Amino acid sequence: MTHFATRDKDSPHDGEHVVVVGSGVAGLSAAVEAAEAGAEVLVLERGDAIGGASVMSAASTSMVGTPLQHAHGIDDDVELALADWIRMGGPTADVEWARRYLERSRADVYEWCADLGIKWMALSQPEGNSVPRVHTPSGFGRGIVDALAVRALGAPALDFRRDHAGNHDQPNQAEQKNRKP
Helix, strand or coil, X not given: XXXXXXXXXXXXXXXXXXXXXXXXXXXXXXXXXXXXXXXXXXXXXXXXXXXXXXXXXXXXXXXXXCHHHHHCCCCCCHHXXXXXXXXXXXXXXXXXXXHHHHHHHHHHHHHHHHHCCCCEEEEECCXXXXXXXXXXXXXXXXXXXXXXXXXXXXXXXXXXXXXXCCCCCCCCHHHHHHCCC
């Protein structure tokens, strides 16, 4: 995850307008980061509730060198995780992207989520991993969505538009007007 600079009076994002489509974990994360960097943010959600499909996910993710791993006596590092990634991904593995992700996973995912109040509760070792490095948060996807929603709803320049009626498959009035018979 690329972080915007923290908000201050000289932020290059002040006054910028950002539209985020979807309020799952990715959308809420982008919205929070943009708002905290000074942008005015509008989140569009097709559903009638914040969270999208993320609320149904386990939200487990691979991370390297985390406090939870250390607390369990697990010695893991970027090179070991990258070797697993390459072995499992074969010739289709994007090694440059994987290295960058693994190098930043503790700061950009584990610590960023911890700063939101998210606790990492479990480690697992799926097939292909040399050590347990797949982290599962308390509350699963719903827990992350709830923490992000609290942060997002507290941001002064962040607004949500949701489909309260739940008419996802029905065209809106503008779409009906522009439809050809």
